[in-house]
Amino acid sequence: MTPVLQTFKLSKWYGNILGLSEVSLEVRPGVTGLLGPNGAGKSTLMKLLTGQLKPSLGRVRVSGQSVWNNPGLFRKIGYCPEHDSFYEDTTGRQFLWGLMRLHGFTAAESARRTEAALALVDLVEDKDRLIRGYSRGMRQRLKVAQALGHDPDILILDEPLSGLDPLGKRKIIGLIKNFRAGNKTVLVSSHVLPEVEALTRDIVLIHQGKILAAGDIHGIRDLIDAHPHVVALKCDRPRDLAARLVREPYVLKVQVGAEGLLTLETGNRDVFFGRLPSLIVELDLEVEEISSPDDNLQAVFDYLVGR
Amino acid sequence: MSIREKGYHHWDGTFLEPMRPWRPIARLGIRLAFRRKFFKFAFSLSFLPAFVFLAGIYLSERLQDFRGIIKQDSLPLDVQPVYFLRYLTADFLMFMTVIVLVFCAAGLVADDLKHNALQLYFARPLAKRDYVLGKAAVAAFFVLLLTLVPGWILVLFDLVFSGSLALLRDHPLLPLSILLYSALAAAFFASYSLLLSSLSRNRRTASLLIFGVYVFSDVLSEVLRGVFRSPGFGLLSVKNNLKQVASALFAVKPSLDAPWVYSALILAAGAALGAWVLHRKIREVAVIR
Amino acid sequence: MRAAGRVAVFFLGLGGRSKRTKAFFVLSLVPLLLAVLIRLRPVLSPSPRGFSSVFYYSNVVLPVYVQFLVLMIALFYGTAIVMEEVEGRTLSYLLARPLPRPSLILGKFAASAALGLLMMNVGLLASFLVLRFERAGDPAEWLTVLRDMAVLDLSLLCYLALFTFLGTFVKRAVFFGLLFCFGWENVVAYFPGLTQKLAIAHYVKSLIPQPPGQAFSFLQLRLEPSPPLLSVLVLAGLTAVFLAAALVVFSRKEYVSAD
Numbered sequence: 001m002t003p004v005l006q007t008f009k010l011s012k013w014y015g016n017i018l019g020l021s022e023v024s025l026e027v028r029p030g031v032t033g034l035l036g037p038n039g040a041g042k043s044t045l046m047k048l049l050t051g052q053l054k055p056s057l058g059r060v061r062v063s064g065q066s067v068w069n070n071p072g073l074f075r076k077i078g079y080c081p082e083h084d085s086f087y088e089d090t091t092g093r094q095f096l097w098g099l100m101r102l103h104g105f106t107a108a109e110s111a112r113r114t115e116a117a118l119a120l121v122d123l124v125e126d127k128d129r130l131i132r133g134y135s136r137g138m139r140q141r142l143k144v145a146q147a148l149g150h151d152p153d154i155l156i157l158d159e160p161l162s163g164l165d166p167l168g169k170r171k172i173i174g175l176i177k178n179f180r181a182g183n184k185t186v187l188v189s190s191h192v193l194p195e196v197e198a199l200t201r202d203i204v205l206i207h208q209g210k211i212l213a214a215g216d217i218h219g220i221r222d223l224i225d226a227h228p229h230v231v232a233l234k235c236d237r238p239r240d241l242a243a244r245l246v247r248e249p250y251v252l253k254v255q256v257g258a259e260g261l262l263t264l265e266t267g268n269r270d271v272f273f274g275r276l277p278s279l280i281v282e283l284d285l286e287v288e289e290i291s292s293p294d295d296n297l298q299a300v301f302d303y304l305v306g307r
Numbered sequence: 308m309s310i311r312e313k314g315y316h317h318w319d320g321t322f323l324e325p326m327r328p329w330r331p332i333a334r335l336g337i338r339l340a341f342r343r344k345f346f347k348f349a350f351s352l353s354f355l356p357a358f359v360f361l362a363g364i365y366l367s368e369r370l371q372d373f374r375g376i377i378k379q380d381s382l383p384l385d386v387q388p389v390y391f392l393r394y395l396t397a398d399f400l401m402f403m404t405v406i407v408l409v410f411c412a413a414g415l416v417a418d419d420l421k422h423n424a425l426q427l428y429f430a431r432p433l434a435k436r437d438y439v440l441g442k443a444a445v446a447a448f449f450v451l452l453l454t455l456v457p458g459w460i461l462v463l464f465d466l467v468f469s470g471s472l473a474l475l476r477d478h479p480l481l482p483l484s485i486l487l488y489s490a491l492a493a494a495f496f497a498s499y500s501l502l503l504s505s506l507s508r509n510r511r512t513a514s515l516l517i518f519g520v521y522v523f524s525d526v527l528s529e530v531l532r533g534v535f536r537s538p539g540f541g542l543l544s545v546k547n548n549l550k551q552v553a554s555a556l557f558a559v560k561p562s563l564d565a566p567w568v569y570s571a572l573i574l575a576a577g578a579a580l581g582a583w584v585l586h587r588k589i590r591e592v593a594v595i596r
Numbered sequence: 597m598r599a600a601g602r603v604a605v606f607f608l609g610l611g612g613r614s615k616r617t618k619a620f621f622v623l624s625l626v627p628l629l630l631a632v633l634i635r636l637r638p639v640l641s642p643s644p645r646g647f648s649s650v651f652y653y654s655n656v657v658l659p660v661y662v663q664f665l666v667l668m669i670a671l672f673y674g675t676a677i678v679m680e681e682v683e684g685r686t687l688s689y690l691l692a693r694p695l696p697r698p699s700l701i702l703g704k705f706a707a708s709a710a711l712g713l714l715m716m717n718v719g720l721l722a723s724f725l726v727l728r729f730e731r732a733g734d735p736a737e738w739l740t741v742l743r744d745m746a747v748l749d750l751s752l753l754c755y756l757a758l759f760t761f762l763g764t765f766v767k768r769a770v771f772f773g774l775l776f777c778f779g780w781e782n783v784v785a786y787f788p789g790l791t792q793k794l795a796i797a798h799y800v801k802s803l804i805p806q807p808p809g810q811a812f813s814f815l816q817l818r819l820e821p822s823p824p825l826l827s828v829l830v831l832a833g834l835t836a837v838f839l840a841a842a843l844v845v846f847s848r849k850e851y852v853s854a855d
Contacts, residue, residue: 079692085685102693
């Protein structure tokens with residue numbers, strides 16, 4: 001699949017402050033999560049991808065075209081900015097309708113799209129209230145609605161779940177997942193790891209303006225050989241299992257906790273999981289639960305960011 | 308597990324040190340003003356009249372040296388209280404005072420309203436009066452720097468250049484007049500700029516209001532005075548009211564043929580309006596006991 | 597152009613609803629209030645000045661519009677065209693639409709101009725009707741007011757274009773605008789010769805007939821007027837130049853909000 005969003009050694013300075021440093025990235029159709037702590041450069045990258053900012057060095061391409069001063073591209077880009085700003089003296093409906101009209105849709109078409117977008121984000125009941133009176137969650141949903149209203153092929157969402165309650169988050173996550181059908185592209189940024197995990201397995205990790213890693217969560221995790229994998233087991237006789245595991249060369253550390261919990265560190269997860277079933281049978285254990293506490297984004301993030 | 312009620316206790320003790328919370332607010336406002344680009348330029352320009360009047364004081368003492376260039380009776384260089392009154396109420400100085408206020412005072416309340424910062428302020432042990440006092444102190448500081456400080460320095464220079472205390476002997480209340488007028492101007496302009504700053508969340512709007520109300524009041528008053536030939540309309544002008552009160556403080560006949568008390572009342576009413584609007588606009592945290 | 601039209605309609609709707617537009621409308625009617633007071637002056641004043649209403653129209657009402665209201669409206673709306681979107685952080689919504697960057701400026705300029713022109717013309721026309729209604733049947737009077745409205749409109753457009761340009765690249769555009777309008781343009785009027793021609797106000801006042809007498813001279817300050825045709829061409833030319841410069845700057849500049 002050809003990449004939809006591309007950057008080539010993209011760098012951006014704000015005076016003396018480095019926002020991005022030599023970021024080369026390719027985003028293909030599907031959902032890609034852009035993950036990084038506050039100040040990592042996520043918003044800067046998204047602003048460069050949406051033509052809000054000009055690169056200091058390097059290139060940005062969307063569908064093979066330069067994005068700066070290329071308004072035609074925005075027929076197929078929907079952008080949800082991070083900041084919470086609106087034309088406060090308008091209603092939600094007026095705001096969306098106006099933006100649809102700016103897209104060039106007729107008045108009737110704009111009205112239809114406005115209603116559809118408001119329905120998608122559950123703002124139909126409050127559509128005729130002034131935005132000034134909206135709650136934080138309603139404002140966030142309105143921002144997502146304005147990005148979706150013109151049915152774009154590419155969605156660039158900067159912290160779209162910020163300020164939403166759990167129900168609202170679930171709704172938007174569902175929307176994003178539905179959106180990717182039909183070969184569409186979503187780039188969504190967040191610093192909240194479970195949110196990104198809920199959306200996608202394809203992530204780009206950014207920190208201090210640099211790309212630390214890009215790809216599948218598990219693939220990235222597997223690359224981090226320097227850090228042993230942690231596995232947790234709950235069984236009826238953890239001490240017997242521990243005594244057996246301690247002798248295995250790929251097991252680095254074993255710890256027995258309360259209530260049948262056994263935690264171990266292994267330098268080779270694949271070998272360990274290959275050997276584990278035969279150990280369970282050999283010792284005739286009753287295993288309640290097996291989990292990898294660090295086979296998740298948090299661990300990947302912590303390892304790479306070096307906390 | 309039972310849920311026990313945990314009552315909230317309000318702390319009713321006394322602070323160990325005297326609390327003057329308005330001071331950090333004032334200090335911050337002053338520092339922020341100086342950080343603004345071009346503010347230093349505008350502020351420096353405001354001292355131009357002070358230098359001109361200082362030169363005048365020097366010339367008045369050294370007229371014999373300039374006899375060849377200046378005819379003594381062609382220049383009103385008699386340094387009396389009216390000379391200092393003319394400095395303090397000079398049109399250019401007042402205009403630049405308003406420009407300085409546009410820089411330093413337009414955003415004092417407007418920015419706090421825009422960024423919802425009032426909640427941050429009143430989450431501290433800060434009363435509304437401290438907040439208002441701190442903000443007002445920023446505007447008052449700059450007005451006093453333009454009026455009181457140069458005013459007293461001009462008196463000092465006159466004593467130095469003349470080599471005698473004649474000015475103070477003849478007019479012992481002159482420094483007090485300068486102080487009183489400067490305090491009045493500072494209090495009025497502080498109230499005026501805070502009032503207009505609180506009317507909008509947009510600093511740009513507040514800037515235009517601060518400037519526009521001052522200029523427009525003057526234009527309107529002159530127009531109506533011209534139409535109706537009534538000096539009373541002169542009291543519509545902010546500038547004229549300040550000049551009227553200043554004249555009274557310096558025991559000089561005012562330029563407008565209207566009682567100075569009216570001007571004082573108008574200025575007081577303006578300040579009271581400012582206080583009332585601020586009281587309504589600034590909502591502190593309500594403590595329920 | 598169609599894109600600019602869409603932008604203009606959008607912001608006309610926004611601007612028409614805003615509190616500040618209503619406030620400016622009220623402000624623009626202050627000369628109308630003056631006109632009413634002037635008409636009532638034989639009742640209100642024991643010894644009214646012996647000038648005609650026509651005199652007051654030319655010497656008071658029109659100069660208040662030209663020397664104050666036009667400047668304030670142009671300064672406020674002109675600087676707001678770009679700065680308001682940047683400070684309010686709503687520029688990203690506009691830049692993320694399929695709109696050429698120049699169309700944003702043109703559209704907002706058109707919307708601001710429409711609102712400003714409406715305010716000025718309604719106020720001036722109403723003031724004229726109040727002050728000169730006895731001669732409302734005289735076509736020459738209507739030509740006068742139409743001429744005056746055209747002068748107001750041209751001066752508003754010129755100042756609006758200037759402040760739009762200023763607002764595209766200067767953060768303290770209001771400060772510089774105030775210094776220009778009430779500092780430079782007042783001071784330069786005292787300078788002889790060609791120096792006067794370095795002020796927009798010079799060309800505006802060259803289009804308004806100099807009234808006789810020195811009453812309200814604080815509102816009338818013009819020496820050595822330029823020919824009317826030249827003044828119109830200069831004002832129109834300056835409008836085009838400032839607007840073009842604003843389009844160029846806005847197309848090339850990136851705007852970073854203070855996050």
